[in-house]
Amino acid sequence: MKKAEDFSEWYNDIVEKANLTDKRYPVKGMNVWTPYGWKIMRAIDTNIREEFDATSHDEVCFPLLIPEDQFAKEKEHIKGFDTEVFWVTHAGLTPLDVRLLLRPTSETAMYPIFSLWVRSHADLPLKTYQIVNTFRYETKQTRAFIRVREIHFFESHTCHADFEDAERQVREDYEILERLAKRWCIPYKLLKRTDWDKFPGAAYTVGIDTVLPNGRTLQLGSIHQYMDNFSKPYEIKYEGEDGQHRYAHQTTFGMSERLVGAIVAIHGDDKGLVLPPEVATMQAVVIPVLAKGATEAVSQAARELAEEIRQAGIRTHLDERDLRPGAKYYDWELKGVPLRVELGIRDMEKGVVTLVRRDTGEKSLAHRKDAAGAVKDMLDKIAADLLTNAGSIMDASIVTVDSLDDLPDKFIRAGWCGTEECGHRIEDRTERNIIGTPVEGEGFKGMCVVCGKPTTTPVYIARAM
């Protein structure tokens, strides 16, 4: 299957062939995590935990079930989710007095408890996160890692003394995201959602969006400023130093297994996955190229080589299966292992090893003596190149237009005066969505693509995946 010809088919094919998921589970949108897929997800979760622990967030774990009356307290929030929630109505054969729902997100599970935890200014800021499954009934066609009904969800929830401190948290979230996305080699844009598209209950929502090879955007996560929209109904109040009681201001940051989908979609090619070294279960695979008469010597040397690379802190696999090297190359290319290290009798005679990059297919020789160092340097180079190339591809997919006629299948950027009326006109005329306006100024000068008023705000328009 060719990625350039039919991206959608290619994606479905590759996640299955690389054994990231098993699609045979009888409930659609509920993923069976295979060992290989789960290891990649776990590597991503580990990165997330490292970054959030390092910025003084504490991991928590709240219950899956939320009572209906707690869920209903924030009116906008319930309106946004009530068509998507799964209900628990019975305990055994007995109908429940208060229905329970499976969390679609955890605000309404956490905030009644936060109101008990936050009493005084000394309790703030409260910075927590959890990595749990959430459930949303997705009505559209499901797709592995991208459109699911059981979501592997990261969510941070914070409480602050005032709006300014919550804003500081939002900026810290941007910094955390920048470090994480660099580790995963994923380019993205921070786009502020329109008022009619923000998270239910949020003061504002910033989406984290990337572009897929078919020109569609994929939202990887979002960061929300709630102000006191939730703390009022949930009574999250604290006593300030002056003895006054005030409502906390809150933020959240959410991401999901879509990150796995993005890595597959952005970096993969016609041979299979291309994993960024940071999330690769195996960063290097050592393959002995056996020759008649020297089998034992080459095997032994390959074992020593693999051990040496492993000792240098690189996740290394030695492939000693009784298969032709070509068959092994095919397997590891499909699995996306970033670097192949080949060792044959000729390499041994010359005192070298052969390195083959998964991303470019490029071969190079390294001195056997500093093989581990060369592998490490090459992995760093692969990561840097993956990010640079993906960034260039994303930039090239953005097309700035001054008319909505004959739009290409790209990420469209156009002037917008900011009124809801012109915003809806843009969406109706293009049959696409306004993804948002850039959080970082882009020095844009132009005119609203609908009403012609001068504006410095561009709007990004696309079809979402």
Ligand SMILES: [Zn+2]
């Ligand atoms: Zn306008």
